[in-house]
Amino acid sequence: xxxxxxxxxxxxxxxxxxxxxxxxxxxxxxxxxxxxxxxxxxxxxxxxxxxxxxxxxxxxxxxxxxxxxxxxxxxxxxxxxxxxxxxxxxxxxxxxxxxxxxxxx
Amino acid sequence: xxxxxxxxxxxxxxxxxxxxxxxxxxxxxxxxxxxxxxxxxxxxxxxxxxxxxxxxxxxxxxxxxxxxxxxxxxxxxxxxxxxxxxxxxxxxxxxxxxxxxxxxx
Numbered sequence: 001x002x003x004x005x006x007x008x009x010x011x012x013x014x015x016x017x018x019x020x021x022x023x024x025x026x027x028x029x030x031x032x033x034x035x036x037x038x039x040x041x042x043x044x045x046x047x048x049x050x051x052x053x054x055x056x057x058x059x060x061x062x063x064x065x066x067x068x069x070x071x072x073x074x075x076x077x078x079x080x081x082x083x084x085x086x087x088x089x090x091x092x093x094x095x096x097x098x099x100x101x102x103x104x105x
Numbered sequence: 106x107x108x109x110x111x112x113x114x115x116x117x118x119x120x121x122x123x124x125x126x127x128x129x130x131x132x133x134x135x136x137x138x139x140x141x142x143x144x145x146x147x148x149x150x151x152x153x154x155x156x157x158x159x160x161x162x163x164x165x166x167x168x169x170x171x172x173x174x175x176x177x178x179x180x181x182x183x184x185x186x187x188x189x190x191x192x193x194x195x196x197x198x199x200x201x202x203x204x205x206x207x208x209x210x
Contacts, residue, residue: 003160004123004198014121014202016164018109018154049123051156055108059121059162085210093109093209097119097202104198105190 005047005061010099012046013062019084019092020055028088031080042071061099068096110152110166115204117151118167124189124197125160133193136185147176166204173201 021028039045039060044067048060062068071077084092126133144150144165149172153165167173176182189197 003125004196007198007200010200014119014200016119016121016204018164020108049160049162051158051160051162053156053158055154055156057154057156057162057164059123059164089210091109091210093112093207095112095115095119095204095207097204099121099200099202102198102200105194105196 016095121200
């Protein structure tokens with residue numbers, strides 16, 4: 001994905017996923033890469049941004065709530081969510097937010 | 106700041122600031138640290154999360170749009186914004202979003 005997502009004019013939606021990881025990889029890196037590729041193929045996907053130090057932040061952008069719900073219910077993504085809860089993340093928070101305004105340099 | 110922000114039940118607001126940096130520090134690290142400390146003192150500040158690799162993502166959470174506007178207009182923050190545009194950032198996008206729902210592990 002490009003570094004700063006090129007999103008259309010608001011309104012659109014953001015899914016802000018903030019997490020801390022457990023020790024070791026346990027298949028995480030490969031699955032994270034696969035989920036990015038898979039998300040990009042979903043209807044309504046507008047872009048994503050990601051960075052990780054002590055905390056990891058991934059923000060994905062979506063056309064509407066319907067496209068977010070469909071992505072959350074994707075079978076392969078559901079399996080990744082299950083493994084995330086079981087072994088990859090020590091903690092996470094997911095926030096669904098409606099982008100009302102944006103500006104860029 | 107704590108790694109994953111402890112925010113109250115929605116609705117509340119998120120400011121998603123995604124950026125790429127220019128080369129060199131030029132006073133950036135000290136100012137960034139100062140802005141985190143200053144933001145924490147503002148009315149309506151609820152927390153923040155930050156990570157940087159190739160792209161930097163800082164998400165700050167706020168009670169309402171009024172508190173975001175007041176922070177944007179803070180004199181010391183205005184000077185930081187000016188220097189950010191002039192020398193620290195090669196590109197950035199700021200998005201103002203209303204958090205409608207969240208859930209955590």
